[in-house]
Amino acid sequence: MGVVIIDGSTVRDFVGNDALFNKSVDDRFSALDLNGDGVLSRSELRKAFETFRLLEAHFGVDVVTPPEQLTQLYDSIFDKFDCDHSDTVDLEEFRSEMKKIMLAIADGLGSCPIQMALEDDDQNFLKKAADFEASKTSS
Numbered sequence: 148m149g150v151v152i153i154d155g156s157t158v159r160d161f162v163g164n165d166a167l168f169n170k171s172v173d174d175r176f177s178a179l180d181l182n183g184d185g186v187l188s189r190s191e192l193r194k195a196f197e198t199f200r201l202l203e204a205h206f207g208v209d210v211v212t213p214p215e216q217l218t219q220l221y222d223s224i225f226d227k228f229d230c231d232h233s234d235t236v237d238l239e240e241f242r243s244e245m246k247k248i249m250l251a252i253a254d255g256l257g258s259c260p261i262q263m264a265l266e267d268d269d270q271n272f273l274k275k276a277a278d279f280e281a282s283k284t285s286s
């Protein structure tokens with residue numbers, strides 16, 4: 148568990164760095180693609196959100212949400228990702244939706260820095276954003 152201090156510009160800088168952001172998204176995509184077929188199914192994406200509490204907070208899920216509402220919510224999230232309605236999410240769709248979500252989070256954070264306690268998880272995008280900012284100021 149680590150504590151990071153981030154604001155909107157931390158997140159925006161991270162998203163704006165194409166090489167870094169795409170690599171982070173690509174890593175997550177391959178970790179989520181459990182059967183390795185190169186696309187994410189509904190259940191693969193749902194597993195992602197169940198372990199990615201940041202998005203749950205972003206989409207307004209709280210711990211007391213009943214299961215049937217959760218399924219509806221995950222379906223609606225899946226539909227947001229699945230732009231071409233192919234019933235799978237490919238890497239391009241995943242990248243572009245993650246970018247939108249991260250920018251929406253950046254807007255939500257605004258210019259007011261907040262302190263966040265994060266799991267020590269290398270896959271956490273906000274932690275990556277904070278690490279990226281730290282690497283810039285120390286060099």
Ligand SMILES: [Ca+2]
Nearest residue numbers: 180184186187
């Ligand atoms: Ca898959």
